[in-house]
Amino acid sequence: MEMFFVIGGIVVFVGGIIMIANHFEKKRREAVTNFAMNAGYMVDPDITSFTSQVSGFKLFTQGHSRKAKNLFRGRNGDDEFAVCDYQYTTGSGKNSQTHLQTVCVIRSSRLQLPHFFARRQIALFDFLGKVFGGQDINFDHDPAFSKAFVLQTAGVEEECRQLFDDNVRQHFTQLGPKGIQVESKGEMVVFHCGRQMKIEKMQELIDDALSVRRLFGKR
Numbered sequence: 001m002e003m004f005f006v007i008g009g010i011v012v013f014v015g016g017i018i019m020i021a022n023h024f025e026k027k028r029r030e031a032v033t034n035f036a037m038n039a040g041y042m043v044d045p046d047i048t049s050f051t052s053q054v055s056g057f058k059l060f061t062q063g064h065s066r067k068a069k070n071l072f073r074g075r076n077g078d079d080e081f082a083v084c085d086y087q088y089t090t091g092s093g094k095n096s097q098t099h100l101q102t103v104c105v106i107r108s109s110r111l112q113l114p115h116f117f118a119r120r121q122i123a124l125f126d127f128l129g130k131v132f133g134g135q136d137i138n139f140d141h142d143p144a145f146s147k148a149f150v151l152q153t154a155g156v157e158e159e160c161r162q163l164f165d166d167n168v169r170q171h172f173t174q175l176g177p178k179g180i181q182v183e184s185k186g187e188m189v190v191f192h193c194g195r196q197m198k199i200e201k202m203q204e205l206i207d208d209a210l211s212v213r214r215l216f217g218k219r
Contacts, residue, residue, distance in 0.1 A: 028085070029070055031199045036072035039203065041083075044071045050082055054105055057183050057190050058117055063088035063099065076210055079108045083206060085196055102197040104209035106189045111216060113189070114156040114163060118149050118172065119181040137161065145169040148176045168215045175208060182212055189213050 036043050044050070047068050054060045071084040082105045089098045137157055138146040145164075149172060153160040164172075172180070183190045191209035 032070040035199050035202050041072045041074040044073050047071055059190060063090040065089040078110060079106055079213060081106045100196040101192045101194055102205060103190060103192040104206055106209055106213045107187050109187060111187045113184040113186060113216060114153060114159040115185040116153040116160050117183045118151045120176055120179055121148060121150055142169050145173050148173055171215055
């Protein structure tokens with residue numbers, strides 16, 4: 001009988017956690033939907049199409065239990081952008097950790113960018129390995145950028161160096177305190193700050209992503 005009550009208590013406890021999580025997820029979905037509609041963006045339920053388009057980018061290959069939700073789309077001139085909440089889990093059991101971030105993905109037929117990944121330096125973790133298996137690209141004449149960012153590419157270092165001219169490096173350095181992470185390849189730019197954004201910060205995220213895209217002009 002005692003075991004029955006223990007098991008029953010566990011079931012109730014787990015059920016309560018699930019109910020609370022569902023409540024907050026619903027509130028988040030409603031808030032994102034309201035923001036998107038008020039801003040003139042289009043809520044898009046086609047998560048599968050979105051994830052297939054971004055499947056080759058680093059963020060969308062990490063961990064397990066990957067999930068995109070709260071997707072909406074907009075346009076800025078000739079550029080299309082999609083914004084969603086995205087999560088994945090690393091580890092398992094008691095050692096598992098779920099990572100949440102709000103992501104802005106910009107697509108432009110005017111872009112043809114080399115594959116690069118840039119993020120703020122994290123001294124505690126950077127010794128664990130390289131993103132693409134290559135060295136961090138440093139600029140000896142710009143120690144502020146080189147100290148602030150890890151910049152790596154998949155075999156096109158010279159092209160990446162040319163892309164990251166003085167203007168690009170300066171802008172990245174200015175945005176650095178926000179914890180930005182940027183990956184680009186071909187027509188697409190993936191931008192996020194490594195965390196789920198509050199609703200009042202959504203437009204700022206989009207504006208920052210578009211500002212990075214504008215750095216690359218009509219390449």
